[in-house]
Amino acid sequence: MVSHSRPPSRLDVAWDRGFRFLTWFMAWATIALVLFIVYKVTESAFPALQRYGFSFMTTSHWDSNREKFGVLPEIWGTLYSSGLALLFATIFGVGVAIFVSEDFVAPAWRTLLKNVVELLAAIPSVVYGLWGIYVVIPLIRPMADWLHNNLGDFPLFGTPFAGPGMLPAAIVLAIMVLPTIAAVSRDALVNVPPRLREGAIGLGATRWEAIFKIVLPAASTGIFGAIVLGFGRALGETMALAMLVGNSGVISVSVLSPANTLSALLANHFPEAQGIEVGALMYAALVLMGITLLVNVIGELILWRASAGMKGAH
Amino acid sequence: MTKMPQATSLAIPMPEPRLHRSMTSFRTLFSMLMSILTGLIAIFAFVPLLSVLFMLIWRGIARLNLAIFTELPPAAGMTGGGFGNAIMGTIVMVGVAALIAVPFGTLAAVQMSEFGRNSSTSSVVRFCAKVLTGLPSILAGVFAYATIVLLMGTFSAVAGGIALSILMIPIVMLTAEEALRQVPMKVREAALGMGATRTQMVWKVVLPTALPGMLTGVMLAVARAAGETAPLLFTALFNQYWFDGNLAQPTASLAVLIYNFSSVPFKNQVELAWCASLVLVMLVLAVNLIGQRITRSSR
Numbered sequence: 001m002v003s004h005s006r007p008p009s010r011l012d013v014a015w016d017r018g019f020r021f022l023t024w025f026m027a028w029a030t031i032a033l034v035l036f037i038v039y040k041v042t043e044s045a046f047p048a049l050q051r052y053g054f055s056f057m058t059t060s061h062w063d064s065n066r067e068k069f070g071v072l073p074e075i076w077g078t079l080y081s082s083g084l085a086l087l088f089a090t091i092f093g094v095g096v097a098i099f100v101s102e103d104f105v106a107p108a109w110r111t112l113l114k115n116v117v118e119l120l121a122a123i124p125s126v127v128y129g130l131w132g133i134y135v136v137i138p139l140i141r142p143m144a145d146w147l148h149n150n151l152g153d154f155p156l157f158g159t160p161f162a163g164p165g166m167l168p169a170a171i172v173l174a175i176m177v178l179p180t181i182a183a184v185s186r187d188a189l190v191n192v193p194p195r196l197r198e199g200a201i202g203l204g205a206t207r208w209e210a211i212f213k214i215v216l217p218a219a220s221t222g223i224f225g226a227i228v229l230g231f232g233r234a235l236g237e238t239m240a241l242a243m244l245v246g247n248s249g250v251i252s253v254s255v256l257s258p259a260n261t262l263s264a265l266l267a268n269h270f271p272e273a274q275g276i277e278v279g280a281l282m283y284a285a286l287v288l289m290g291i292t293l294l295v296n297v298i299g300e301l302i303l304w305r306a307s308a309g310m311k312g313a314h
Numbered sequence: 315m316t317k318m319p320q321a322t323s324l325a326i327p328m329p330e331p332r333l334h335r336s337m338t339s340f341r342t343l344f345s346m347l348m349s350i351l352t353g354l355i356a357i358f359a360f361v362p363l364l365s366v367l368f369m370l371i372w373r374g375i376a377r378l379n380l381a382i383f384t385e386l387p388p389a390a391g392m393t394g395g396g397f398g399n400a401i402m403g404t405i406v407m408v409g410v411a412a413l414i415a416v417p418f419g420t421l422a423a424v425q426m427s428e429f430g431r432n433s434s435t436s437s438v439v440r441f442c443a444k445v446l447t448g449l450p451s452i453l454a455g456v457f458a459y460a461t462i463v464l465l466m467g468t469f470s471a472v473a474g475g476i477a478l479s480i481l482m483i484p485i486v487m488l489t490a491e492e493a494l495r496q497v498p499m500k501v502r503e504a505a506l507g508m509g510a511t512r513t514q515m516v517w518k519v520v521l522p523t524a525l526p527g528m529l530t531g532v533m534l535a536v537a538r539a540a541g542e543t544a545p546l547l548f549t550a551l552f553n554q555y556w557f558d559g560n561l562a563q564p565t566a567s568l569a570v571l572i573y574n575f576s577s578v579p580f581k582n583q584v585e586l587a588w589c590a591s592l593v594l595v596m597l598v599l600a601v602n603l604i605g606q607r608i609t610r611s612s613r
Contacts, residue, residue, distance in 0.1 A: 012513075096355060096356055124542070127595060243577065263450060
């Protein structure tokens with residue numbers, strides 16, 4: 001009788017060792033890559049870090065001729081545009097998530113809507129930028145003019161609509177983070193044990209009493225994590241903002257005013273930067289990295305806690 | 315001595331249970347109103363996608379002809395032209411990125427799922443991969459600029475490819491790990507029981523089983539990288555001329571072409587930007603569809 005099984009030859013064992021070392025090395029290389037990115041950006045920013053110190057983040061000049069740099073308007077613009085976008089995206093994202101996780105329509109329609117939202121995520125951001133310039137800006141111009149003329153005393157609409165600016169940028173940004181918020185919130189809603197909802201309905205709650213009082217509170221940690229992750233996406237998004245935000249370093253609460261963000265600043269100034277301006281841009285990149293890493297880590301931790309909290313419920 | 319509280323509460327007569335809810339009660343109306351609102355929100359979510367697709371087809375298809383693929387981008391104010399070099403540049407740079415990211419991501423995923431499962435290193439690696447997923451794409455460009463562009467002294471396809479690979483690695487890695495974890499434990503035990511080394515088990519049993527899922531991840535990563543602009547702006551820059559096989563020179567890409575042409579005052583260039591967007595979206599969607607097909611056919 002022929003046996004097909006044999007002990008591993010010496011070559012097999014050597015190949016086994018080598019391959020396992022290789023995979024081990026690649027796993028550690030991932031950690032090294034993250035650390036190296038942080039190190040390299042910090043190192044490149046160091047000359048500017050030394051020269052401008054903390055005042056870089058509290059002043060608002062960007063003048064490469066006089067070598068004066070500050071990113072306060074960009075930090076403001078980044079946070080403001082992301083915040084506005086998040087406001088729109090949360091309403092629509094959580095709405096869509098509720099719609100596809102509850103049984104409002106037949107499963108076929110739910111799958112269709114889910115695919116549509118996924119398609120939204122697949123469209124490149126530069127295409128959204130182009131669409132924003134030629135569709136969103138002309139579309140909102142009459143409304144924006146009306147808002148300024150009639151409610152101009154209200155600081156939110158205090159400046160005339162200049163075309164590219166905070167509002168069109170935030171609208172397009174909202175469409176871009178909507179898939180993240182919708183998908184992660186949907187996961188959170190689907191993970192709510194069905195028993196809870198059945199219990200509520202069984203006690204006579206209407207559909208929306210069950211959603212508002214039982215399902216949403218149970219999924220709230222996951223939805224909150226989705227919103228924080230969406231915020232992280234919005235903070236780092238570049239192209240749509242570089243094309244739509246107006247690239248002007250002013251600090252204004254008016255949504256009709258042009259503004260600038262950290263990522264748009266990098267996109268516009270890096271290709272032609274020289275000397276200390278490269279250092280200043282690296283510093284700006286460092287600030288952006290710090291903000292996004294912080295937000296993303298908080299989001300992941302919240303999601304991790306949400307899934308840990310749901311473990312016992314199933 | 316007062317009565318026990320429990321006794322009092324029991325003494326309260328229970329109202330007759332109402333099994334029917336009036337259609338005009340506030341609770342019913344509120345519920346219906348909310349259902350309609352959610353439905354409207356869901357319908358409204360279709361609008362941007364429909365509008366983007368409509369604009370792409372309406373404004374992009376006008377210029378879609380053979381010249382697009384065979385001619386170079388026109389200079390300012392010139393008519394005609396195409397963006398064949400940008401299509402080629404995008405393919406080259408995504409190829410370079412995939413050559414780096416696919417082995418890197420797959421091997422790290424094998425370590426996480428096969429050799430170091432449940433180890434604390436794997437948790438840290440997974441956490442790092444998630445951090446990389448959340449890294450703004452422009453920072454990948456900043457990193458490639460600081461390491462490759464400054465080192466080589468020139469903008470290049472290599473720098474662009476490396477910047478893109480940083481965005482692809484976590485996608486490939488996390489989907490590959492997910493796919494590897496779906497392989498039943500019994501299959502591994504059977505292979506080991508037959509006397510296979512752990513590497514033989516991975517190569518001959520686990521990887522072939524998990525291949526469709528892993529390919530889907532690769533496709534997703536390729537689609538994502540093909541559409542990225544921010545990491546290429548100051549790593550690959552742009553090039554007016556054809557890609558001639560030299561990876562160490564500035565290289566054109568579809569995404570950067572769209573960005574450059576989006577805000578110029580020339581009608582011809584804007585038309586080309588729309589047409590390039592149409593080509594890019596079709597490319598990205600095609601790669602996405604192939605990825606989904608692979609998953610579906612394996613089930």
